[in-house]
Every structure is written in structure tokens, then in C-alpha cells.
Amino acid sequence: MKKTKISYAGQWLRDWYGIFIHELRLIFSDAGAMVVFFVGGLLYPVLYNLIYYNGSVDEIPVAVVDLSDGACSRRFVQEFDATRECEVYCKCVSMAEAEQLLRERKVHGILYIPRDFDSCLARMEQGHISTYADMSSFLYYKNLRTASSLVMLDEVHQIQLEHYAEAGFDGQSASTLVQPLVTEENIPYNRPFSYTIFFISAALMLVIQQTMFYGSSMLAGTLRERNHSFASLPDRLQGLGMGRVVLGRGAAYLAIYLVIGTIVTLLIPYLFRLPQHAAWWEILVLLGFFVVDCIFFSFTWGTLITRRETVFVLFLSVSPICLFLTGFSWPETAIPGLWRAVSYIFPSTFGCRAFINLNTAGGTLQTIAPEIRALTVQTVIYYFLACAAVFAENRLHKRLAHRREPQPSES
Amino acid sequence: MREIWKVIRREVRIFRQRPVYILASVGVMIFNTVFYVTFMQDGLPHDLPVGIVDCDRSSTSRSFCQQLDATQLSQVVYYDDLHRARRDMQTGRLTAFIVIPEGFNDDIQASRQPHIAYYVNSLYFVGGALSYSSILTMLNLTNGAVQRQFLRARGVSEGEILSRIQPIVLDAHQIGNTTTSYGVYLNSVLLPGVLEMIVILITVYAVGSELKYGTSRHLMKTAGGSLVKAITGKMAVYTLIFTVLGISLELFLYHWLHYPIKGSVWWMCLDILLLVAAAQAAGLFIIGLFPNLRLAVSVGAIYSVLGFSLAGFTLPVEAMLPGLRGFSAIFPLRHYYLFYVQEAIFGSGFAGWWQEVVHLLLFLGLPLPVFRRLEDAYVNQRYEKD
Known part of the structure; x- marks a missing residue:
């Protein structure tokens, strides 16, 4: 310049x-x-x-209170234990015992299945399951939620298939009914979150x-x-x-x-x-x-x-x-x-x-x-x-x- | 006692002369509190942009989009082709997108199981995870809606339809944070962490400055030659400030903002007082170990920044490498966090957190082994200027 x-x-x-x-x-x-x-x-x-x-937390310990103790509830607990996210730390006889474990931080969540769960399903009524997450870390909450939702969906499909079979549908037509949409999941970049x-x-x-x-x-x-x-x-x-x-x-x-x-x-x-x-x-x-x-x-x-x-x-x-x-x-x-x-x-x-x-x-x-x-x-x-x-x-x-x-x- | 009082008066004078002290303590704390509280004021993000590539444009697909749009979490952005949507997800503008295939409606009516594909951007953690779960929910609802149509056509009663579509209901309860607020979760530990950082840095800076500016002999003379008195007087001023900051923070969070707390806010005040004391002790240890302001400040900075990660409130300690887990114990914030879990989340009281009190009190012994070293540095002033 x-x-x-x-x-x-x-x-x-x-x-x-x-x-x-x-x-x-x-x-x-x-x-x-x-x-x-x-x-x-x-x-x-x-x-x-x-x-x-280790980017993810696997197998967080969860206390299970299964008061129903029937075929469906046990299958639910087994599948829950099989997920990557959670593992069953112990089966408690009462909520009080599970709460105590949660406070001692031996477990980071509770899966509670009430007494009438199996009988409700047998009567073709809705069965309820409760989860309680320790919110001291969001990853505990996320794991408990993911695992219980995944197992719930899978169980729901099973039960629906059984119900439809009772009504005379089976094979392909039943699975189409249970799952009218097929979803294709794509989680690129960071699959395991x-x-x-x-x-x-x-x-x-x-x-x-x-x-x-x-x-x-x-x-x-x-x-x-x-x-x-x-x-x-x-x-x-x-x-x-x-x-x-x-x-x-x-x-x-x-x-x-x-x-x-x-x-x-x-x-x-x-x-x-x-x-x-x-x-x-x-x-x-x-x-x-x-x-x-x-x-x-x-x-x-x-x-x-x-x-x-x-x-x-x-x-x-x-x-x-x-x-x-x-x-x-x-x-x-x-x-x-x-x-x-x-x-x-x-x-x-x-x-x-x-x-x-x-x-x-x-x-x-x-x-x-x-x-x-x-x-x-x-x-x-x-x-x-x-x-x-x-x-x-x-x-x-x-x-x-x-x-x-x-x-x-x-x- | 008179000497301590003299040191306090001297310290107050320094404090008033150098604006850095008030800025770095009260200023930084207020700014950080305002930042984090307003930054995450919504608790959970809402209206996350979710793209939809609707190739079907039928009433079914449109109602799907509208329902997704109506959820609190998502806001639908429409796309004409997959490539633009994919590119916008790659640039982080979309948290997820869904592709509805052509003939979606017809296939559903004819029970041909149409394929819906969705893509989730998992690089932006919270947004991705939330969109993921809201998409899953929507797809399940859609599945249920189709089944409902079928069952209604068969004349099944409404009550039975519900139990057929959803035989199992999941009730999720979040202990200690019922609204799953991300702001409550982070701020409860992050802000005390910021206070810990302030305490460590200011303690190191205040004690180290005497060395750097060659005023330590004057300080020792004021204190009648006793380092204990000198440090006591010096720390008294800052302890008061940090105590006020800490208690204000707890009252602000639990009393004013009504953050969920099962126990008592006063026990949380005890927690933060112990955190302040432990952090001061850690600061004294650092400056005693490295009686050189520059080095000590750098070490203090590295130490307090690592405290955030190693306190284990984001990624839990048990998920870290085994060799690193033990290191979490050397950060006062870790013990503050464990105390907080017991008091604020579970409300288990003294029986739950007494061990953390002991751990935090153990920090108070830290200055003892470096006491001689600091005294030596203060008296002999062998401070390298450069």
C-alpha cells in the first residue's frame, strides 16, 4: 500500500x-x-x-423383586439378565431389601414385578412391571431403561403371538399381525452410543x-x-x-x-x-x-x-x-x-x-x-x-x- | 491471636487491592452458576429436529409425521430425498431421520410389512439418544394402531384390544430426579466442582503470591514468625468467602430452584463446607509440594480439571480402567458426589454418608507433610523469578 x-x-x-x-x-x-x-x-x-x-457401561447390577414368580415373569427376568446393559445382581424377597441394596450402591436399579403379573397375563389383562433407576448417573438410567424396554418389546411379541395362536392365527399371518411394520435401524458414526x-x-x-x-x-x-x-x-x-x-x-x-x-x-x-x-x-x-x-x-x-x-x-x-x-x-x-x-x-x-x-x-x-x-x-x-x-x-x-x-x- | 488478627487485616488489604481475587472467586462462581442454570433451564431439550423423507405421501404416513411432530421431543423437518437428509444429519443439523417408503399405506393395508428405515446421529449424545427413544416409541405406537384396526374389524372389545396390543406395561421411576432433568443431574455436581476448582486455584495463588512477590518474610513477621498463624490468618479470609459461596450455592439450588432433594439442605451445606475445607487443604498441599507459584498453579489447574471427569458422575467410576478407578478417591469432588447421592437422592442420612465425611476430613491432613517445605520457602525466599 x-x-x-x-x-x-x-x-x-x-x-x-x-x-x-x-x-x-x-x-x-x-x-x-x-x-x-x-x-x-x-x-x-x-x-x-x-x-x-471403555465408552459404555455394561452389566450394571440390578436387584429383581419378582413377587409373581410365574413362567412369564421368570422368562422376563432371564431375558433381562441376558442383555448387555444390565445384569441381575440378586433376587430380593421384598422391595425393602432391594431399596437397602440401592442405598448401599450395590445395585443401581430395581426391577419390580408385582404378585398379579402372571395371573393378569393369563386373564388377558395388562400386566405391570415397574423399574426404579438410581439417577446419580444418567448412564444407569439409560441402561435400565434400554434393557427393560427391549425385553418388554420382545416379551410383548411373544405374548401376542401366543394370543393370536389361541385365536387361530399362526405362522406368517400372526407375525404380520404382530409386526405390521418392519423397521430397519441405522445408527451410523457411533453405534454403541x-x-x-x-x-x-x-x-x-x-x-x-x-x-x-x-x-x-x-x-x-x-x-x-x-x-x-x-x-x-x-x-x-x-x-x-x-x-x-x-x-x-x-x-x-x-x-x-x-x-x-x-x-x-x-x-x-x-x-x-x-x-x-x-x-x-x-x-x-x-x-x-x-x-x-x-x-x-x-x-x-x-x-x-x-x-x-x-x-x-x-x-x-x-x-x-x-x-x-x-x-x-x-x-x-x-x-x-x-x-x-x-x-x-x-x-x-x-x-x-x-x-x-x-x-x-x-x-x-x-x-x-x-x-x-x-x-x-x-x-x-x-x-x-x-x-x-x-x-x-x-x-x-x-x-x-x-x-x-x-x-x-x-x- | 493478635498476630492472626494482624495477618487477617493484611490479607483483607491485599484482597481489596488486587481485583483478581474477587473476580476469580465471587465473579467466576456467579458467572458459572448463571451459565449452567440458564443453559439447561429446560431440564431436557425439546423440539429436536428429526428429518422425514416421506416417499409415500399418504394419509397414514402424514398422520405418522404429525404425531411425531406433536411429541414434545421432536420437531419434524421434511425432506424430498434421502441424500439431503443424510447430509444434514452428517453436519449435525438433524438428530435423526426416518425414511417412509413408497407404497407404505398400501402395504400396511395389505399386510405386506413395509420397511421403515431410521437413522440416528449418535455423535451428539443427548439429542441422539432422546430422538432414538422417541422414534422407537412412535414406531411401536404405529404397530399398535395397525393391530387395533385389525382387532376392531374382528369385533374385539376395546378393553381386550388394549391388553392384546400391549400385554405388558412398563412403569419407569427415576429415583432422585423424577422429571429426568439433565440440568438437575449435571448442575448438582458440576457447580460444586466449579467451586472446588476456584478454591484450589485461589488457595494456591494466595499462598504462592507471597513467594512470587517476595512478601513472604513480611507475612511471617506480621504473624510473629509462625507459619501456622500466617496460614491460619490468610486462610481465614478465604474460608469465609468460600463458605458463603458454598452455602449460597446449596441454598440457591435446593431452596430457590427447588432441585429435588430427599434429605436436608443443611446436610448438603455440611457437605459443601467439607468440600471447601478439603479443597483448601489440597491447594495448600500443592503449593507446599511445589513452592513456586507458576508450577503450583499449573498443577492445581490440571488437578482440578481432572476432578470433573474422575468424580464419576458422568461416566461411572466402575466403567473406567481398573488402574484409574483408585485415583478418583484423591479428588474431594468424588466424595462430595458420594455424599450427595446418599443425602439428596436416597435421603439415607448420617448412616449413609458418614464415611464420606471421614474421607473429606482426611484431606485436612494433607498440608502436614509439606509444612516444613513451605516454611523453608517462606523464610528463605528461594523463589526463581523466571
Whole structure:
């Protein structure tokens, strides 16, 4: 743009390179930042994979109170015991005994079959079965509900077939009557509703964003503590230099995070045998967009950090909030309007969704085009905000330095 | 006693000078509480988008769609072809979709068993699981409706029809959360977890700052050379704040929002007080073990974030790898959760949760082994600046 000096581009590049190298040196000489980037960035994905190694809870213990003790109720209990989700821990003689087991947390649910169950069925009346789920974890509830529903449906079919047989229908015509619709179940992406696949897919991208934010803010806080400001670091900088500072520093993080990001998004899923349905280069394209966005995001919000350690003290609880805002558990359509607006602040909102849809659901770059677009818009906005922050801080710093001039420097 | 009082006054002054303390404690807690409570205020999500590819366009298929749309859980989105629906599911815009084949109505009338296919997006956990169960229910109802038509035509009485279509009725009861509210389930443990995180971080930060800014000798002098007095005075200020935060949180959840609780809210207050005390002890242990603010804050951060997962209220501990299960015990939140299960869900009182009280009290012994180390660091101030 400014074509007054021919050497503008050369100067720009020289400044840029100086800042780039300086920032790399800063990062690599700061043990704390290195811990956050490399230990935090790589340790968390591994730890979470280990914690959520078994994605599903199988065979939760359930107490059975079978007061009916007839042929049908016993068949029900046997089938219930045979499900993957639940196992019969013991047969109790009374509800009181089962409740006691539930309180002692030896069982996580109760299956109660009342005295008249078999006689009701024999009289062609409805028989009732009650389940009581321990709601201390939703997975207990889900298992108990799934298992009892599946067995119930199967039993219902059996009983219906028997009833129709009594009425003179059998064979094909009876089964058509019992099941007029044939359903075909397709649960792609995550067939067993595994907690691992669902959680890790969202967490991987978030780890990239959060470790970068914490690490870079820590460094910025350190510099500010020493009364330096990253904005005015290189003495030989010419011109306003906002772009050079932001891009130079950014390049340092880009170099580091392309390595960490590749490990997190490609190697970790490979090592832990998570689904990897996208081509590796598509993941890298997404990673590129995401990491650049995260860099400018971190620079912009890192402006708020004035001391080294405060970033953790103030912003650690943002990590789980970001995770919820991605809509990985509570569906995006059910997020209240205000929080949906807040979610657009974070790169993770789009990055995690894109990664889930691309890598786990086996989409293509075309599938995640809306997320890529959103990331690009964010990148542009955060770039200018980061530049503005450098500019403002530079001004403030100069004014402070000017005022402080007569005193000898402290550090 | 006078020295402790002096330390308290000194701490109050620091607290007022540095806005980070009030922001990181009261500010963060209020923000998180408001966030999680309003985020999941509906208890369970509703109107989840479910796609329907209706190739039949008969009255039967339309009534199926309308009935599905009328359920609280689902909202029907119509599609013309399978590919668009599939793509929208892949991008997470649909939680599930159903394909109704051509000739659906005719096949049902002629007992030719038409095939209905449904696809569930299981990557978005709650939405997928809920849509799945609502689709299953709808399909079973449809099956029942067809049978009912047949039986009516045969002149079977209405009462008998019901017992023929549905010979077994399942009554599901949810103990401790009758409305199956996801918000109640998560917030009951998540918010105390946030408090635990705040307590650990602030404890580490407050004690470590004295080292970092080289003020620990001044603190020791104020306390008359006794680390016990110094720490007691320092912690007194924060204990008061955390206690107020904790009790406010419990009253807010169980008294104001009427979260279901079988036992007493006051026992839950005891629970959160023990959690605060245990977390403070854990924080002191961390800063004593690593008398270096930067390192200690990082360790405290990693520790408190892991607490959420290892407390076992999402994925139960017994489902984790055997080698990891034991580690859940080193997080105060785990014991808070077990106490909460006994008091709020089962209402079993002292007999149910006394062990968790003992476990949480055991945490209070944590600072003892690192006491000398912290004293050494405070007196000698061998803090590396960089």
C-alpha cells in the first residue's frame, strides 16, 4: 500500500522475522509455557482417552423383586439378565431389601414385578412391571431403561403371538399381525452410543484452543509483569508495526501448533483407535483454519491478562463452558439464544463441530464448509482486534514509560 | 491471636487491592452458576429436529409425521430425498431421520410389512439418544394402531384390544430426579466442582503470591514468625468467602430452584463446607509440594480439571480402567458426589454418608507433610523469578 519506500516490504519482512524468532525463543526458554503447550496439549488427550477408555457401561447390577414368580415373569427376568446393559445382581424377597441394596450402591436399579403379573397375563389383562433407576448417573438410567424396554418389546411379541395362536392365527399371518411394520435401524458414526467417541471428538479440538490461550496469555502476562510489552518488543521496529507484531508472533505459535495439532487430531485418534473417517489432508486443512483462528483469538483475549498466573485463576472454568457451547452434549438447537450468541466468540464452537462432522461422521470438506466459513470470519475479526489491542497497548505503554522516565528501571 | 488478627487485616488489604481475587472467586462462581442454570433451564431439550423423507405421501404416513411432530421431543423437518437428509444429519443439523417408503399405506393395508428405515446421529449424545427413544416409541405406537384396526374389524372389545396390543406395561421411576432433568443431574455436581476448582486455584495463588512477590518474610513477621498463624490468618479470609459461596450455592439450588432433594439442605451445606475445607487443604498441599507459584498453579489447574471427569458422575467410576478407578478417591469432588447421592437422592442420612465425611476430613491432613517445605520457602525466599 505504502509505496513511498521500496524497502518497505524488505523492512516488514525483516521485522516480522525478528519478532518470529524472538517469540520462538521466548516460548522455548519459558518452562511454564512449554509445560502448558507440550505437556498440557499432549497429556490431556491421552489422559481423557484413558479415563474414557471403555465408552459404555455394561452389566450394571440390578436387584429383581419378582413377587409373581410365574413362567412369564421368570422368562422376563432371564431375558433381562441376558442383555448387555444390565445384569441381575440378586433376587430380593421384598422391595425393602432391594431399596437397602440401592442405598448401599450395590445395585443401581430395581426391577419390580408385582404378585398379579402372571395371573393378569393369563386373564388377558395388562400386566405391570415397574423399574426404579438410581439417577446419580444418567448412564444407569439409560441402561435400565434400554434393557427393560427391549425385553418388554420382545416379551410383548411373544405374548401376542401366543394370543393370536389361541385365536387361530399362526405362522406368517400372526407375525404380520404382530409386526405390521418392519423397521430397519441405522445408527451410523457411533453405534454403541460410546461415551468415548462422543466426548473425545469434542475435547480434542478444545484442548488445542485452551492450551494455546493459556500458554500464550501466560507469556504475555509475564512480559507485562516485567513492564515490557510485547507490543514494543523489537527496538528496531519501524512504523506502527501492528501487523508485523501480530503476524510475527502468530507465526511462532502456528509453527508449534501445527505440530501439536497434528499429533492431537491425527496421531491420538490413531493410537486409541478412535474413528478416523476423513482423509488426513482434510483434517490438516481444518486444523490450519482452526489454529490460525485460535492464535488471533488468544492474542485478543490475552490482552486482559496482566500477570502471569492470573489466566488460570480467572479463565480455567471457561474450558468446560466452551465444551458445553460446542453442543456436543446438550444439543445446539436447545441452547438458549443468549448463550448461542456467546458461543460464536469461541473458535472451538465451530472447530469442534467441524472436527466431529469431518473426522467422526466421515464428512468431506464440503460438509464442513459452513464451519470453515465461520472460522474465517472469526479469524478476520480477531486479527483486527488483535492489531487494535497491540496498538492500544503500545500507546498506553509509551505514555507510561514517558511518565516513568525519571525513575531508574526496576527490572 | 493478635498476630492472626494482624495477618487477617493484611490479607483483607491485599484482597481489596488486587481485583483478581474477587473476580476469580465471587465473579467466576456467579458467572458459572448463571451459565449452567440458564443453559439447561429446560431440564431436557425439546423440539429436536428429526428429518422425514416421506416417499409415500399418504394419509397414514402424514398422520405418522404429525404425531411425531406433536411429541414434545421432536420437531419434524421434511425432506424430498434421502441424500439431503443424510447430509444434514452428517453436519449435525438433524438428530435423526426416518425414511417412509413408497407404497407404505398400501402395504400396511395389505399386510405386506413395509420397511421403515431410521437413522440416528449418535455423535451428539443427548439429542441422539432422546430422538432414538422417541422414534422407537412412535414406531411401536404405529404397530399398535395397525393391530387395533385389525382387532376392531374382528369385533374385539376395546378393553381386550388394549391388553392384546400391549400385554405388558412398563412403569419407569427415576429415583432422585423424577422429571429426568439433565440440568438437575449435571448442575448438582458440576457447580460444586466449579467451586472446588476456584478454591484450589485461589488457595494456591494466595499462598504462592507471597513467594512470587517476595512478601513472604513480611507475612511471617506480621504473624510473629509462625507459619501456622500466617496460614491460619490468610486462610481465614478465604474460608469465609468460600463458605458463603458454598452455602449460597446449596441454598440457591435446593431452596430457590427447588432441585429435588430427599434429605436436608443443611446436610448438603455440611457437605459443601467439607468440600471447601478439603479443597483448601489440597491447594495448600500443592503449593507446599511445589513452592513456586507458576508450577503450583499449573498443577492445581490440571488437578482440578481432572476432578470433573474422575468424580464419576458422568461416566461411572466402575466403567473406567481398573488402574484409574483408585485415583478418583484423591479428588474431594468424588466424595462430595458420594455424599450427595446418599443425602439428596436416597435421603439415607448420617448412616449413609458418614464415611464420606471421614474421607473429606482426611484431606485436612494433607498440608502436614509439606509444612516444613513451605516454611523453608517462606523464610528463605528461594523463589526463581523466571
